[in-house]
Amino acid sequence: MKASTISTLRKELISLPPGDVIAVCMRLAKFKKENKELLSYLLFDSNNEAEYIVSIKQEIDLQFAEINKDHLYFAKKSIRKIVKNTNKYIKYSNVKQTEVELIIYFCLKLKKSGIHYKSSTSLNTLYANQVRKAKLAIATLHEDLQFDYLEELNALV
Numbered sequence: 001m002k003a004s005t006i007s008t009l010r011k012e013l014i015s016l017p018p019g020d021v022i023a024v025c026m027r028l029a030k031f032k033k034e035n036k037e038l039l040s041y042l043l044f045d046s047n048n049e050a051e052y053i054v055s056i057k058q059e060i061d062l063q064f065a066e067i068n069k070d071h072l073y074f075a076k077k078s079i080r081k082i083v084k085n086t087n088k089y090i091k092y093s094n095v096k097q098t099e100v101e102l103i104i105y106f107c108l109k110l111k112k113s114g115i116h117y118k119s120s121t122s123l124n125t126l127y128a129n130q131v132r133k134a135k136l137a138i139a140t141l142h143e144d145l146q147f148d149y150l151e152e153l154n155a156l157v
Contacts (some may be wrong), residue, residue, distance in 0.1 A: 034088070041092040053098055056089050057105050064109050075115050076123055082106065083126065096137045100149050103134040107156045131157060 004012075013021060029036040045052040063082045068074040086106055090099045107130055110117060117123035131153065138149045 037088075038092050046093075049093065049095060049098055052093065053101055056086070056102055060086065060102075060106060060109055064113055067113065067115070069113070069115060072116070072120055072123075076120065079110065079115070079117075079123060079126065083130070096140050097145065099137045100134055100141065103130050103137070104149065104152050104156065106130060107134070107153075111156060 013024070016024070025039060029039050041052070045055075060082060063078070063085070067078040083106065086102050090102055093099070107127065110127060115123070117127055134149070134153055138146050138153065141149065
């Protein structure tokens with residue numbers, strides 16, 4: 001089965017009555033966990049981005065607290081999982097300022113965690129990629145915000 005284009009789907013959704021649109025959304029939410037998470041963000045969290053950022057930071061804190069620091073292998077797996085989850089939440093938000101804040105917070109937590117990420121090539125590359133992503137996102141923000149976030153980022157590097 002071939003998926004339809006976004007514009008075709010939009011036209012079809014516009015032509016549906018509101019009750020059918022709700023039914024389609026509910027079916028999507030039941031189909032996959034990520035769809036339900038995105039729908040939850042759109043309905044409950046999108047109107048208060050600051051609170052959303054705080055909740056994601058708390059989740060990052062919890063995930064860092066659960067890292068097994070005894071073996072670098074397990075620490076790598078946990079850190080990759082944290083990055084994956086953080087990127088998922090950034091994708092839900094689709095706001096560049098949120099992206100910058102969460103990436104900088106992740107880098108800060110990794111640096112303070114006591115994990116020797118610089119001794120591991122893969123973790124060092126992961127950290128460098130996160131810094132690069134933050135720089136790219138910062139470039140799209142307003143000049144005042146760029147200055148503030150670049151200072152925070154330069155303190156990490």
